[in-house]
Amino acid sequence: MKDIPLFTTEYGAANLILGSVPGFGTAYARILSARDGNALARECAQFCRAAGAEAVYATGLPESESWPLSTEIWRMTAQKASLPQSQAELIPVTAETLEEWAALYNRKFRAVPNAVWLSSSLGQAVLKAREAFFVRLSGRTVGIAKGAENQIHVVAALAPGGGRAAVLALARELEGPEIALEVASVNGKALALYQSLGFQQTETLSKWYKIG
Ligand SMILES: CC(C)(COP(=O)(O)OP(=O)(O)OC[C@H]1O[C@@H](n2cnc3c(N)ncnc32)[C@H](O)[C@@H]1OP(=O)(O)O)[C@@H](O)C(=O)NCCC(=O)NCCS
Known part of the structure; x- marks a missing residue:
């Protein structure tokens, strides 16, 4: 649409x-x-x-x-050098695995405030940009991630510890010295994860109200 x-x-x-x-x-x-x-x-x-x-x-x-206020969107940052090490690996999404990645993304982000639905055309753009990954740890797929330059766009957990693995594996591949992301202020689980890794809120980017 x-x-x-x-x-x-x-x-x-x-x-x-x-x-x-x-x-x-x-x-x-x-x-x-x-x-x-x-x-x-x-x-x-x-x-x-x-x-x-x-x-x-x-x-x-x-x-x-x-x-009524639905959520604020916050920018959070952390110094790449201060993030803990992780054994997790990033496996790039390919034409063969795009559909699986997109289905996982859409399932995990359906209830996330202000998340964008990944249509098939957006999925093709993500594939072309080579920004999307599965996150593997100890031989298992534990999460999904997407990001570019110094920005984390997407992290989601598919197993306990998968969120942490996704942030750390992606941040390792992104450009430093500062790693940045955007998060909804009402996404308590995401905030807890980012704060536990040392990310700090630097800015309120927008305020969203529920209308109608
Ligand atoms: C934000 C998030 C990554 C935080 O993760 P966390 O609290 O550190 O969680 P853990 O890494 O310990 O893993 C627990 C998650 O693994 C999921 N999980 C556990 N076993 C699983 C399995 N066998 N199959 C699929 N998922 C499984 C849990 O459902 C839980 O995800 P949930 O919080 O969405 O319910 C996680 O809550 C998530 O994926 N949320 C949805 C996407 C999101 O909000 N991303 C951040 C946007 S800014």
């Missing part, structure tokens, strides 16, 4: 992100300008629901608006 870069009404303008509607049932609105934030948010929600969204989230609303 295509995004709507500029959705305009008499109340203002927003960027509607609809790519996760088919898989996760979620749509996102980035408010660009608002004469009446509440009315614009309601119209965004109405449009997204007509496109099939079950839940709609917005960012960029004036602070005074009264929608």
Whole structure:
């Protein structure tokens, strides 16, 4: 499903992100300008629901608006040299294993706030960029990971200890000196994992409200 870069009404303008509607049932609105934030948010929600969204989230609303806060998105960083060593290995995703990786990703990220659903076309882009990996430890697949430059994009655990293995194996291959990631402030398990490895919150990137 295509995004709507500029959705305009008499109340203002927003960027509607609809790519996760088919898989996760979620749509996102980035408010660009608002004469009446509440009315614009309601119209965004109405449009997204007509496109099939079950839940709609917005960012960029004036602070005074009264929608419930869904999550903040935080940037966290750690110094690569300070991360513990791990024996875990990264196995690159290939054309043959892409479908399996994407299915695992979509299963693990369905309930993660603000996660993007991996459609088959996004999956092909991930494959082309060579950024996605299975994480192996002691002969078992324990997680999945994706990242580029100094950024961790995706980590998920498929076995106990898999989250830690995924972060450490991926960070080892990424560029230093600083490793960065984004996390939803309400994702308690992810926060606990990152904090246990020494990642610290450096910035609040956005605040998302549930609308409609
Ligand atoms: C965030 C996350 C990696 C933290 O992991 P952790 O608490 O350190 O967990 P561990 O590495 O000890 O592993 C436990 C996980 O392995 C999973 N697991 C255990 N045995 C498993 C098995 N046989 N098959 C599949 N999964 C299994 C558990 O379900 C648990 O995952 P869950 O937290 O999603 O329920 C993990 O919670 C996760 O994968 N969450 C979903 C994706 C996510 O939020 N990623 C971070 C985005 S910023």
